[in-house]
Amino acid sequence: MAGPAASRLTRARTRAAWLFLAPMLVALALVAVWPLGRTVWFAFTDANLSDMGAAGFVGLANFEYLLTDPEWWRSVWNTLFFALVSVSIETVLGLAIALALNVHLPGRGLLRTAVLIPWAIPTIVSAQMWAWMLNDVFGVLNELLILLGIIDQGIAWTANPDTAIWAVIMVDVWKTTPFMALLLLAGLQMLPTECYEAAKVDGVHPVEVFWKVTLPLLMPALLVAVIFRLLDALRIFDAIYVLTGNNQATMSMSVYARQQLVDFQDVGFGSAASTLLFLTIALFTVIYLTLARIGSSQAEERP
Amino acid sequence: MSRRARRRLGRAGFYLLMALIVLYAVFPFYWAIVSSFKPGSEMFRIDFFPPPSLANYRAVFAEQPFGRNILNSLIVASSVVVLSLGLGLLAAFALGRIRFHGRSLLLFTILGVSMFPQVAVLSGMFELIRAMGLYNRLPSLILSYLIFTLPFTVWVLTTFIRALPKELEEAAIVDGAKPFTIVTRVFLPLLGPALITTGLLAFIAAWNEFLFALTFTLSGEQRTVPVAIALISGASAYELPWGNIMAASVVVTVPLIVLVLIFQRRIVSGLTAGAVKG
Numbered sequence: 001m002a003g004p005a006a007s008r009l010t011r012a013r014t015r016a017a018w019l020f021l022a023p024m025l026v027a028l029a030l031v032a033v034w035p036l037g038r039t040v041w042f043a044f045t046d047a048n049l050s051d052m053g054a055a056g057f058v059g060l061a062n063f064e065y066l067l068t069d070p071e072w073w074r075s076v077w078n079t080l081f082f083a084l085v086s087v088s089i090e091t092v093l094g095l096a097i098a099l100a101l102n103v104h105l106p107g108r109g110l111l112r113t114a115v116l117i118p119w120a121i122p123t124i125v126s127a128q129m130w131a132w133m134l135n136d137v138f139g140v141l142n143e144l145l146i147l148l149g150i151i152d153q154g155i156a157w158t159a160n161p162d163t164a165i166w167a168v169i170m171v172d173v174w175k176t177t178p179f180m181a182l183l184l185l186a187g188l189q190m191l192p193t194e195c196y197e198a199a200k201v202d203g204v205h206p207v208e209v210f211w212k213v214t215l216p217l218l219m220p221a222l223l224v225a226v227i228f229r230l231l232d233a234l235r236i237f238d239a240i241y242v243l244t245g246n247n248q249a250t251m252s253m254s255v256y257a258r259q260q261l262v263d264f265q266d267v268g269f270g271s272a273a274s275t276l277l278f279l280t281i282a283l284f285t286v287i288y289l290t291l292a293r294i295g296s297s298q299a300e301e302r303p
Numbered sequence: 304m305s306r307r308a309r310r311r312l313g314r315a316g317f318y319l320l321m322a323l324i325v326l327y328a329v330f331p332f333y334w335a336i337v338s339s340f341k342p343g344s345e346m347f348r349i350d351f352f353p354p355p356s357l358a359n360y361r362a363v364f365a366e367q368p369f370g371r372n373i374l375n376s377l378i379v380a381s382s383v384v385v386l387s388l389g390l391g392l393l394a395a396f397a398l399g400r401i402r403f404h405g406r407s408l409l410l411f412t413i414l415g416v417s418m419f420p421q422v423a424v425l426s427g428m429f430e431l432i433r434a435m436g437l438y439n440r441l442p443s444l445i446l447s448y449l450i451f452t453l454p455f456t457v458w459v460l461t462t463f464i465r466a467l468p469k470e471l472e473e474a475a476i477v478d479g480a481k482p483f484t485i486v487t488r489v490f491l492p493l494l495g496p497a498l499i500t501t502g503l504l505a506f507i508a509a510w511n512e513f514l515f516a517l518t519f520t521l522s523g524e525q526r527t528v529p530v531a532i533a534l535i536s537g538a539s540a541y542e543l544p545w546g547n548i549m550a551a552s553v554v555v556t557v558p559l560i561v562l563v564l565i566f567q568r569r570i571v572s573g574l575t576a577g578a579v580k581g
Contacts, residue, residue: 009476016482017397021409024394024457027386031450032416035427042426052430100321114325116567117332120559122511124529125552129335132545140334174331182571235420238513242533254422254514261426262518271426278423285418289411 036278042271049265062272072273074248075256082165082252083233086172091226093173094180099210101181102188115178123175127242130171134158161249168250171239176232180225187221188214220291227288234281253277332556339549359546360554363535368524369551372531375441376555379527380509382445383452384502391456391501392494396486398457399464400472410461417454421514424450432519443519444527448512452505459504459573463497464490500573503566507559528555 043062047055066072101112118126133140134157142154157167191214199209215222237254244250246259257277261270340355363369397403398410428447437443467490475485513529520526526534532551535544563570 013401013482014403017401017403020393020397020482020486024390024453027390027449027453028413028416030431031428031446031453032419032424035424035431035450036419038427038430039424047426049429052426052433096320097324100317100324103317111321111325112571113564113567114328116563116570117560118328120507120563121332121556122513122529122532122559124511124513124533125556126331128532128548128552129331132338132549133331133334135545138545174327178328179574182574186571231418235422237422238529241513241517254420257422258425258514258518261429267426267429274420274422274425277420281418281420281423285415288418289415293407293411 039271039278040275042267043275044272045268047267047271049262049267052267055268058268062269063276065269066272066276071248071251072256075251075253078165078250079234079236079252079254082169082172082236082250083230086169086176087226087229087233089169089173090177090180090229091222093177094184094225095222097177097181098184098188099214101185115181117178118175119178119182121175123238124242126175127171127239130167130174131158131243134167134170158243161247164244164247164250168236168240168243171243172233172236175239176229180229183225183228184218184222187218187225190221191217224288224291227284227291231281231284231288234284235277253280335549335552335556338545339553341546359550362544363547363551363554366547367531367535369531369554371524372526372528373555375525376510376528379441379444379448380506383448383509384505386445387449387452387456387505388460388498388502390453391460392491392498393486394457395460395464396482396490399461410458413454413457417451417458419450421450425514425518428515429518438519439521439525441525444512444516447515447519448509451512452508455508456501456505459501460494460497463494463501467493496569499566500569503562503570504573507562510555510559 042052042055044057044059045055046058046061097111097115101108121129134142136142136154136156136159139154139157141157142151145151146154155163157163195213195217196209199213204212235254236252237258240250240252240255246255246263251259253273254277257270257273259270260266260273264270339359340357342356342358398406428450432438432443432447435443435446437446471489471493472485475489480488511529512527513533516527516530517533520530523531528551532548532555535548535551
């Protein structure tokens with residue numbers, strides 16, 4: 001094609017590109033950018049849920065109060081503790097399952113189907129299912145532990161402040177480990193086979209192959225999966241709301257913000273809490289996107 | 304120990320581990336099914352193979368508008384899927400097929416939006432929904448769910464569209480086809496599998512959503528399934544009707560499991576396209 005004609009075509013295509021993008025961009029501006037901007041604005045006001053229009057500017061007052069509220073710090077600590085512990089367990093378990101799924105043995109399909117089931121179930125439903133299994137009087141878990149002689153009497157898993165956060169972690173690990181396993185499996189399947197053949201020829205022990213070949217090669221995929229999960233864990237709401245309600249012992253930042261916003265009708269204060277949660281997650285997102293971008297540019301360079 | 308015995312032991316250990324994983328994954332669901340078939344008096348006895356009774360299933364539909372809740376969830380999730388796929392397909396064509404300035408930045412901004420914590424937009428969204436007169440109505444959920452389904456749909460469809468061969472489009476351009484015709488006539492038929500995968504994942508995400516549904520609806524008639532199940536309550540806080548809760552859980556989960564069983568390969572490819580291939 002001749003020069004001018006080609007550039008005219010390019011210009012026409014660029015115009016078409018923006019035309020095609022416009023509906024999606026308008027929709028995202030309406031449901032994401034605008035509400036986020038309004039939330040940040042409310043964080044600096046004394047807005048009330050019953051009459052949000054009457055909001056008055058109060059400067060940093062909400063943030064000042066928030067930073068002195070022990071309940072807020074409790075929820076920050078709960079969220080971080082939950083996110084770090086549950087994602088660590090999910091990573092180790094998920095890696096084990098991914099390695100098992102990557103071995104070509106009979107029964108692999110069954111295993112893959114089995115791990116997908118917890119993923120597909122709504123979080124609310126899995127939380128209710130576990131709440132029933134963890135019931136202090138009639139729960140099957142207490143019953144089994146008593147039967148095995150590990151405990152003498154039932155533990156009130158979700159009511160006891162010491163065990164409640166572990167109950168939430170248990171549910172989350174059950175629900176999201178499959179997702180982790182699938183992400184890691186995809187990573188494992190992209191690894192070059194040459195290294196493994198070489199290791200086999202040299203007679204290297206499988207455990208050593210894992211530490212010296214698999215793990216270093218899998219690291220980029222592993223990091224991306226961990227951060228992806230971490231972002232998700234930091235905004236936890238559903239499981240905590242169902243398992244322990246507004247119990248302080250397990251309250252996460254999302255639960256705290258919603259409680260201020262809806263139950264106490266204090267939109268200004270709740271928005272300040274939401275904004276801080278948003279900033280925390282934004283920080284992790286930037287790290288994730290940087291990693292993902294480096295990863296994708298490396299992938300494109302490969303032949 | 305001989306080498307062969309050791310290998311056998313290793314293999315037995317491996318299968319034992321797999322069996323444990325399957326048990327851990329499946330048991331809670333099995334237990335929910337078993338509990339859902341126990342009538343009230345049997346509920347509090349630990350019995351692994353009880354004779355089935357449908358009392359709880361009847362009760363869950365009689366004591367609250369659960370049928371209506373299921374219909375609500377179906378309406379919301381299907382509308383969200385149709386909207387996201389329509390908007391997403393057009394956007395994905397632009398992002399996957401046309402080189403223009405700022406494309407990569409735009410793509411990563413969209414991915415960034417999918418990481419938004421829902422709570423971060425809650426008060427702004429509440430105001431918007433009230434201003435549009437949608438509070439306690441299903442369209443409020445259809446609108447707000449776009450915040451998580453749309454970025455994800457665009458992202459996954461872009462990945463799929465990029466993988467299609469370039470020659471297809473070039474032939475159409477030489478024939479003088481307009482971009483919109485190229486999307487509907489060339490890409491749409493080829494993207495069937497990708498649209499099913501993405502639509503399915505968006506459907507599951509919308510079906511399972513809780514925070515917005517809890518906040519933007521008020522009356523039992525307008526609730527979606529997760530809210531209805533979370534808010535099933537008994538005579539007092541200490542007498543939750545666990546049989547009803549388990550029956551409701553089974554009712555909404557079985558269709559999802561069937562979908563997973565049918566489409567598991569597609570779901571896996573969609574999930575990993577959304578996160579790893581970045």
